Amino acid sequence: MLRSLLPSFIADCVFPDHKQTWKVHPTSYLDGLRGIASVIVFFCHYTEENFRPLTRAYGVDDDGLSGWIQLPFVRMIFSGRPMVHIFFVISGFVLSYKPIKAIHARDLDKCYTALASSTFRRAFRLFGPCVASTFIIMVLCQLGYLYHPHTSWSAQFWNWENVMFHQLTWPWEWDHDLRPGYDIHLWTIPIEFAHSMLLFMVILMFSRVRLRIRQAMVFGLMVYCLTCGKWAGFEFLAGLFLAEVHILQSAQPKDWESSDPIYHQEKWSAISTVKPLLHLFLVILGLFIGGWPNNDADKTSGIRYFLEQTPMPFAKMDKLAPQKFWFGLSAVFTVWSVGELPFLKRFFEGSLAQYCGRVSYAVYICHGPVLGYFQKRVLGADYIPATGEPGTPDFKQAIAAAGIKGILGATTVTQKTMSWFVGLCILGPIVIWVADIFWRAIDNPVVSIGRKFENACLDDTEPSPRAMGYSPAA
Structure with missing residues (x-):
């Protein structure tokens, strides 16, 4: 214990x-x-x-x-907002890695098995922990420890059930913020699930396609998602594209294995100088864009330029759409560059x-x-003096200082930072x-439960001769 x-x-x-x-x-x-x-x-x-x-x-x-x-x-x-986009690119990369690696090994059976297993268990992986956590929150709400309780346990439970079915596990809105009850921060989970299914379908669709055609089609779908304003679809498919690039780079022969070492030594020297600088620049640029403020982007030096360059339809969709476009691009380049910079890779x-x-x-x-x-x-809170005249409707009593803000203060920037x-x-x-x-x-x-449930449901019986097209007489 x-x-x-x-x-x-x-x-x-x-x-x-x-x-x-x-x-x-x-x-x-x-x-x-x-x-x-x-x-x-x-x-x-x-x-x-x-x-x-x-x-x-x-x-x-x-x-x-x-x-x-x-x-x-x-x-x-x-x-934290650009981190959500990094989550989605990483999800696209990690979910694609095993089936794409099987495709490159010319083992389509292994690819299809990996896709079927990932698709079967995805709901368990994403929704299971969230159902458990929100149920605990629901109990704490009704006991009076969190937020506002309902009038009865049954009312609280049915409210939670409605949140589960129509917000938390509701994958039909694609990239809409459903702001689920009990934990508003779980708005990304149905988006993650829906685009995981999209990703698996794309991998299945292109599993028998030649390499260059598959890469071109995936890249084309990425561009298509951007032109439609679907930032999450772009990020998941970008993760798929990066996973294949990673596998191709891992399979390339080393320079010292070449039959022409002098040529490759000169070539490698030039690449080894430029490539790290490019990836370092992309990471630095991603960090700068990641500091996009929630408000006043049009008044922020540097960020104002990116805001003005936001293409359609992101430029006119809503207030947060421009930052989603740039966060998506920077997330793709950041995930790519982190894997190419040894010092960052070692840190992570x-x-x-x-x-x-x-x-x-x-x-x-x-x-x-x-x-x-x-x-x-x-x-706690900093000291707030009384306002208004005593006995009048607009009178508000003073609030005593309490907690860390009461001790250190929360008036000046230095006090707030401390x-x-x-x-x-x-x-x-x-x-x-x-x-x-x-x-x-x-x-x-x-x-573990998801894996065991999948194993219990698998059909591992041998196919009958009739199902395989053989007649008893043959």
Whole structure:
């Protein structure tokens, strides 16, 4: 019981005999990138809900005061919106990797088996942990610990059931933000599921097509999605395209294996100089675009240029559409470039990033309700003086200072930044702790249940001779 209640990295130190080992595979850096991205999403929601002035772009505040944390690149610490787009590109890459690798090995049976298995288990993987987490939230709501309870347990349950069927597991809106009840942050899950199915269908459709034709068609579908304003479809298909590029690069012969070493040495020298600089530039550009502010993009230096260059239909769809277009492009180039830069790849294959990758889905699921319960209690509020005349309808009593904001203040930019940091140091470990327990107690078992259920449903009987076209007489 003690081990199950401790975070896994602490439990591994206390109980080293039960420590689980983890292997690094060719795409482990993507797990690390997804893990760091999920932590940034948590930082984003924490900042937007408690320190919204810090999310403004540097230099565009009404009072003319800005803090260093609002500077370009630095603000990526809490820029969670572009991380969603990185999630989708990584999903497209990882879900495509095994079937595409089987296609290159000329093993279509293995490809079709991988596609069938992934399609069968995808709903378990995505919806199972969310159903469990929202059910727990529903119980906590009715007990009075979170949000607002309904009049009765039955009313609360049927409200939760409606959210499950018409928001959380509702894949028919493609890329619409359904803002599901109980945990609004799970709006990406039905989008993830719908586009996973689209991805599997595209792989199946092109599984018997020649390589160059398949790449051209996938690229054409990516462009088509952009011209239709479907950013999520573009990102998933871009992940498929990058997965095939990765497999092709892994299969290329080394330069020292060439019969003409002098020519290839000169060629490799030129490429080795330009290629890392190109990928480093793409990562830096992605970090800059990732700092796109939620408001006042038209007043933000640099970002204003990208806003003006946004093509149709993203330029006129809605207020957030321009940033989705640029976030999608930068996510594709970032995922591609991280795999091409050894120092970044090593970082995301490191123990910290890999741990974040293992608990990434749990962090994404758990951070909302954890913040909902703890953030007001921990952060409190700065002193607010009374307003109006006593005895008049517009009179409001003074609110006493409390919590971290009451101790450090939340008036100046420096006070807000210090309160933000201290609050994060307290709430961050709580979110990771809860997510770690959820990962081991619910997330991992749901994956195992999905695998076992698939195995139990498989038809492994031998086909009859009549089904194969043989007659008894033959």
